[in-house]
Amino acid sequence: MVQQYTKEMIREVFINMLNERPLDKITVKDIAKACNINRNTFYYHYTDIYALLSEIFQTELQRVIGEYNDTLSWEESFLLATKFALENQKAIYHIYNSMQREQLENYIYNVSGNVMIRYVEKVNDGISASLGDKKLIAFFYQCALTEMILHWIASGMKGDPNNIIRRIGQLFDGNIRLSLKRSADLNDIWQKSDMRFFSY
Known part of the structure; x- marks a missing residue:
């Protein structure tokens, strides 16, 4: 319980700092001082600041997966999924302009993909599009x-x-x-033409 509280405090302090200054201007010493803990306590939970950042993105992605509601439109789902980024715009901007940009890009890519794959599956109910086409449609919107x-x-x-x-x-x-x-429809046409081919 205490360990979980400490981790949450470290995370909250770190995000607040990211909303105020660039990532390369934040040190473990800064975080430990703001949390009123020693640096060894920080290192007990995280190997470094980048591990902390990685966990934040993983936690947010899991939140997106857990909170998905199939009654929402893909737009509403996407806005809900990007809630963290929208509420912490300065922090996101600072991460984007740091050496950890790839982590941010992967986070946004994974969030977009999770929303679109689930939404495409929901819309496909009763349509029977091919698996490959479903993936292709979701991928197109994910990239966009x-x-x-x-x-x-x-x-x-x-x-x-x-x-x-x-x-x-x-x-x-x-x-x-x-x-x-x-x-x-394309699958039906292909199957019919394929059957005609094998009927000869």
Whole structure:
């Protein structure tokens, strides 16, 4: 119980610091002092600051997986999934401009993928698109969302991503279902032509 409390305190202090200054300006000594613990206590839980950052991203990803609600649209699901990034924009910007950018990119990519794969599966209910096409559709949106968010971060996080995501949802409304239906139709055509081939 005490160890869990200490880890949560370290995490909270670290995120608060990231919202105030660049990652390379934060030391273990700074975190330990703010938490009123010694550095050995920090190292008991984490090998270094980068391990702490990695755990934060893993924890947030698990939260996204655990909180997914299949009654939501993909836009609502994505905004819920990126809640951590939206609430800690300065911290995310500082990570993006550090040597740990790859961890951030992987986090956004994995969050986007988790949301889209689940949403595509939900929409596919009763359509019977092929497994390969479902993966392809989810992958397409995963890449698009990831690049869009990374571009937003790189441009200084100007504008409200909530509005952008919702607008994309309005512009592309129904496209995922339509793509899945096309997959099912193409499969039917292929199977029929394949049967004709083997009937000779």
